[in-house]
Amino acid sequence: MAVTHAGIRTEDRAEQAPRARRGVTRRLVAGMAGLALAAAAVYAQTFTLPYEQRGSALTYQGRIGGIVETSRFSVKVTSVTSARAVDTTDLGGKAVKVGTSNLFLLVDVSATTPREPMQLSELTPPVLLTADGRRYKPTDKVDKTLTLFNKWIQPGFWSAGLLVFEVPKDAIPGARLVFVPPDSLMVSDSFAPEAQIDLGLSGATATRLVSQPEDFHSLTGKS
Structure with a gap:
């Protein structure tokens, strides 16, 4: 029974490792996307005029x-x-x-x-x-x-x-x-x-x- 139980834990680790790597990858991608959006927002604010100035003549x-x-x-x-x-x-x-x-x-x-x-x-x-x-x-x-x-x-x-x-x-x-x-x-x-x-x-x-x-x-x- 002990051998069988140990075998199950080994298989679980083998299945969990790719999932863990995929989870880390998703978090990295999400983090990079967030940084890109933040940078884009700063860039846009740099070139966007305040509302009261838009349409001024x-x-x-x-x-x-x-x-x-x-x-x-x-x-x-x-x-x-x-x-x-x-x-x-x-x-x-x-x-x-x-x-x-x-x-x-x-x-x-x-x-x-x-x-x-x-x-x-x-x-x-x-x-x-x-x-x-x-x-x-x-x-x-x-x-x-x-x-x-x-x-x-x-x-x-x-x-x-x-x-x-x-x-x-x-x-x-x-x-x-x-x-x-x-x-x-x-x-x-x-x-x-x-x-x-x-x-x-x-x-x-x-x-x-x-x-x-x-x-x-x-x-x-x-x-």
């Missing part, structure tokens, strides 16, 4: 008629017009007149870039910033192919086009254009520049645009 100020230069683009507003109705194109390419119970504000913009081409994005578009802080995106009543959104802004060349906003009358006095480049996933673009342009909409100019808008302003030249 470097703001450059300017006025209508002048050029605002930033590190990624230069922009200028040449004129501002108001209208009760404009035209656009339907799916068949036919000109169609559209109106509003508010006003269409048409901002004539030119832009260029120093290095890389860019095209405006509908996800992060230029906006009209009112004196009391409201922001209006370009209207979706006008086909983007009739506006600056359809232009590639190239290095060394000025691309011109309209930005059309549909706004209430009280949004016009003191309004500014906030011009931004298209959004990017690059970390450096967390501080992408923006241009805030004073449109000169005060006093008699604002009164004229509010009280004497054009009845119709053609964007297609076909109506």
Whole structure:
């Protein structure tokens, strides 16, 4: 009986040894994985900006008629017009007149870039910033192919086009254009520049645009 019992203990040790080695191996692998994750977390924190800094913009100020230069683009507003109705194109390419119970504000913009081409994005578009802080995106009543959104802004060349906003009358006095480049996933673009342009909409100019808008302003030249 003693011999048989001793034989059983020897077999148990033979079976347990590989299990022990596998257990040690798993613990080593888990430990190395933990160290790798910790290192990755430290690395990520090194290059991740605090929440309040993400999306921050470097703001450059300017006025209508002048050029605002930033590190990624230069922009200028040449004129501002108001209208009760404009035209656009339907799916068949036919000109169609559209109106509003508010006003269409048409901002004539030119832009260029120093290095890389860019095209405006509908996800992060230029906006009209009112004196009391409201922001209006370009209207979706006008086909983007009739506006600056359809232009590639190239290095060394000025691309011109309209930005059309549909706004209430009280949004016009003191309004500014906030011009931004298209959004990017690059970390450096967390501080992408923006241009805030004073449109000169005060006093008699604002009164004229509010009280004497054009009845119709053609964007297609076909109506």
